[in-house]
Amino acid sequence: MVEEIGKTAEGDLIINVGPQHPATHGVLHLVITLNGETIKKVEPHLGYIHRSIEKMCESLTYRQFIYTTSRMDYLSAHINNHACALTVEKGLGVEIPARAQVIRVLMDELTRIASHELWWGAMAMDLGAFTPFFYAFRERETINDIMEETCGARLTMNYMVPGGVMIDLHPNFQTRVKNFLKLYKQKIHEYDEVVTGNIIFQNRMKGVGYLSKEAAISYGVTGPAARGSGVSCDVRKLYPYEIYNQLDFQEVLETEGDSFARYMVRLREMNESIKIIEQLIDNIPEGDFQAKTKAVLKLPKGEFYQRVETARGELGVYIVSEGGTTPYRIKFRSPGFSNLSCLDHITRGGKIGDLIASMGTLDLVIPDIDR
Amino acid sequence: MFSLESLTTLVQDWLTKTFPPLVALLFEFVIVGVLAIALFAALGLVLVLMERKVAAWIQIRLGPNRVGPKGIFQSAADTVKLIMKEGLTPDGADKFLFNLAPYIVMMVAMLVLAPIGFAKGFHIWDINIGVLYVSAISSVSVIGILMAGWASNNKYSLLGAMRSGAQMVSYELSVGLSVLSIIVLTGSLNINDIVLSQQNGWWIFKAHIPAIISFVIFIIAVTAETNRAPFDLSEAESELTAGFHTEYSGMKFALFFLAEYINIFIVCAIGATLFLGGWMPFHIGNWESFNHIMDYIPSFIWFFGKTFFLIFLIMWFRWTFPRLRVDQLLNLEWKYLLPISMVNLIVMTLVAIKGWHF
Numbered sequence: 126m127v128e129e130i131g132k133t134a135e136g137d138l139i140i141n142v143g144p145q146h147p148a149t150h151g152v153l154h155l156v157i158t159l160n161g162e163t164i165k166k167v168e169p170h171l172g173y174i175h176r177s178i179e180k181m182c183e184s185l186t187y188r189q190f191i192y193t194t195s196r197m198d199y200l201s202a203h204i205n206n207h208a209c210a211l212t213v214e215k216g217l218g219v220e221i222p223a224r225a226q227v228i229r230v231l232m233d234e235l236t237r238i239a240s241h242e243l244w245w246g247a248m249a250m251d252l253g254a255f256t257p258f259f260y261a262f263r264e265r266e267t268i269n270d271i272m273e274e275t276c277g278a279r280l281t282m283n284y285m286v287p288g289g290v291m292i293d294l295h296p297n298f299q300t301r302v303k304n305f306l307k308l309y310k311q312k313i314h315e316y317d318e319v320v321t322g323n324i325i326f327q328n329r330m331k332g333v334g335y336l337s338k339e340a341a342i343s344y345g346v347t348g349p350a351a352r353g354s355g356v357s358c359d360v361r362k363l364y365p366y367e368i369y370n371q372l373d374f375q376e377v378l379e380t381e382g383d384s385f386a387r388y389m390v391r392l393r394e395m396n397e398s399i400k401i402i403e404q405l406i407d408n409i410p411e412g413d414f415q416a417k418t419k420a421v422l423k424l425p426k427g428e429f430y431q432r433v434e435t436a437r438g439e440l441g442v443y444i445v446s447e448g449g450t451t452p453y454r455i456k457f458r459s460p461g462f463s464n465l466s467c468l469d470h471i472t473r474g475g476k477i478g479d480l481i482a483s484m485g486t487l488d489l490v491i492p493d494i495d496r
Numbered sequence: 497m498f499s500l501e502s503l504t505t506l507v508q509d510w511l512t513k514t515f516p517p518l519v520a521l522l523f524e525f526v527i528v529g530v531l532a533i534a535l536f537a538a539l540g541l542v543l544v545l546m547e548r549k550v551a552a553w554i555q556i557r558l559g560p561n562r563v564g565p566k567g568i569f570q571s572a573a574d575t576v577k578l579i580m581k582e583g584l585t586p587d588g589a590d591k592f593l594f595n596l597a598p599y600i601v602m603m604v605a606m607l608v609l610a611p612i613g614f615a616k617g618f619h620i621w622d623i624n625i626g627v628l629y630v631s632a633i634s635s636v637s638v639i640g641i642l643m644a645g646w647a648s649n650n651k652y653s654l655l656g657a658m659r660s661g662a663q664m665v666s667y668e669l670s671v672g673l674s675v676l677s678i679i680v681l682t683g684s685l686n687i688n689d690i691v692l693s694q695q696n697g698w699w700i701f702k703a704h705i706p707a708i709i710s711f712v713i714f715i716i717a718v719t720a721e722t723n724r725a726p727f728d729l730s731e732a733e734s735e736l737t738a739g740f741h742t743e744y745s746g747m748k749f750a751l752f753f754l755a756e757y758i759n760i761f762i763v764c765a766i767g768a769t770l771f772l773g774g775w776m777p778f779h780i781g782n783w784e785s786f787n788h789i790m791d792y793i794p795s796f797i798w799f800f801g802k803t804f805f806l807i808f809l810i811m812w813f814r815w816t817f818p819r820l821r822v823d824q825l826l827n828l829e830w831k832y833l834l835p836i837s838m839v840n841l842i843v844m845t846l847v848a849i850k851g852w853h854f
Contacts, residue, residue, distance in 0.1 A: 140651050140652070252818035252819060253728070253818040254816065254817060255551070255815055256554055256555050258555075259555040259557065319816075325726060325820055326818055328820075328821075329824075478729070479821070
């Protein structure tokens with residue numbers, strides 16, 4: 126159904142939210158048509174942080190291009206790198222050792238928790254409560270410190286390579302992760318007390334930004350935003366990769382489709398990730414952390430696609446190879462792009478405060494959208 | 497109990513002895529003016545630092561601690577910065593209104609200081625309609641805010657000013673009704689009388705349940721009156737980037753900023769006076785010896801202690817609760833607070849007539 130994309134009537138106000146704005150998480154330019162306090166149309170203008178990553182990758186080798194993706198969705202850096210490594214391994218037909226698989230899944234789940242923590246803090250801050258941000262960062266800093274010890278960096282970790290991981294786990298890794306799990310379990314109830322149970326938050330988020338199941342599927346929304354509307358789309362369950370099919374965790378689904386449902390999905394996903402980490406942390410198998418691969422990688426001629434579940438949704442890496450050392454074309458199916466496309470649909474008829482709440486629960490990271 | 501009346505009568509006597517009456521009067525004007533401005537400035541400095549330290553404490557961090565021991569000179573540094581900044585007037589702005597707005601808001605804040613009793617015998621103007629005066633003058637600040645929003649020639653400022661205007665006008669009703677419920681008990685609008693009527697106990701204890709309900713409504717309504725979180729959508733940083741004072745910089749912004757903190761002080765002072773006894777120490781009925789001991793603590797310490805406790809409460813709110821959306825905020829006032837205050841007023845009148853309070 127193609128709607129008449131609203132005409133500006135008399136008395137409508139057109140304002141720009143962004144690109145520099147405290148509430149758009151990154152440089153997102155929204156052109157909003159307002160009638161009084163009611164939103165009539167939201168038009169996102171993208172491209173402010175377009176860095177032509179896909180084009181750049183055409184001149185980088187298969188070992189090098191992986192690390193440009195850390196800068197795409199920087200909150201799920203490990204998971205992005207993981208996706209690229211998996212696609213290359215698919216092309217090479219390489220078998221990953223068990224230890225490497227477990228390490229990769231552990232890093233992925235830690236990243237997912239860190240990403241959801243930051244989302245929680247930033248969303249509460251958008252709605253006006255400044256304190257949860259600091260509480261969220263207290264936990265996130267612990268994860269960043271763990272990453273720094275093993276991978277060498279806190280944000281763009283560059284740890285995955287085709288074949289496994291770059292270097293073995295630091296000897297302190299297990300103890301630190303176990304301490305983190307203890308700390309997390311102590312603090313998670315604070316999140317519910319301070320934010321989830323607060324009636325002002327509930328009123329700001331319940332019934333706001335309703336996304337129906339059909340609309341979610343037709344806009345291509347994936348990740349927690351879609352699972353809040355009841356769409357079962359967790360790539361870890363539907364198209365399992367690595368050892369996810371051997372792990373015991375639930376796919377978190379809510380049916381209401383409003384902002385509060387999306388919020389609860391992410392909070393429960395953090396708990397599910399904790400469950401996965403608990404299952405793995407004591408059972409890291411011994412062995413190689415990297416499969417033997419040639420120094421210079423050449424993918425055979427053909428097309429390879431791999432999808433993973435990042436903290437935002439389904440990321441797909443599509444490599445077209447002509448048989449050389451650099452890819453002919455790389456395309457990233459970014460979760461944020463599709464999630465953003467439903468923003469107009471869910472905020473029409475609401476107020477500016479609702480726009481902020483909905484945008485917060487869609488969890489957009491603009492570098493992921495613009496690449 | 498300890499009283500500053502001896503000091504004030506001393507000054508008055510000396511002045512009338514040495515100078516003709518008119519000159520003595522002028523001298524007194526000057527002294528009062530200087531004291532008021534000094535109090536204003538001192539309060540501003542203290543409250544700005546207090547806000548930052550309280551915020552930091554709730555957010556598990558330290559707050560300003562570089563400038564001066566424990567950061568006590570931070571406010572002075574902030575003041576110097578604000579004075580030195582360039583005061584830009586935007587291009588299409590209405591120059592007269594743009595420049596006038598901060599002065600109106602500031603003036604209102606200063607005028608409302610007049611009837612408040614800071615200590616026993618220590619008030620600038622003991623007018624017989626004290627509480628009504630405060631209520632009336634504080635309504636004028638709405639004009640200043642609307643002026644600021646309109647004259648900035650900026651869509652965001654206009655939106656912020658309109659929201660703010662609607663909010664302040666609505667919540668004045670709740671403030672008025674909860675104040676009225678205490679006036680019903682005291683029978684007088686004069687602030688000194690109200691404080692003296694709490695000689696045998698503060699109203700919040702004497703008029704138990706209706707007074708507690710009044711107090712809760714009062715605190716909620718004054719947080720909305722002074723545009724503080726969770727009702728601060730006119731300054732919502734993540735939505736409209738500072739609302740009605742977006743375009744102000746330098747000294748004019750400093751005036752808005754200062755006036756907001758003084759407003760907080762004033763409404764907390766009124767709350768402390770009406771519900772918590774103002775400068776009256778904590779007395780319990782006719783426990784003579786206990787009351788006598790309480791009297792040793794000077795009255796201005798009681799007053800400032802109570803006021804700063806309420807200020808801390810209001811600051812606590814800001815860093816705990818998220819913001820209400822504008823329609824939810826007006827909903828809260830018109831559908832919940834106002835009916836509850838009206839019913840509470842009737843209950844309190846009944847309590848006062850039948851004498852069901854202590």
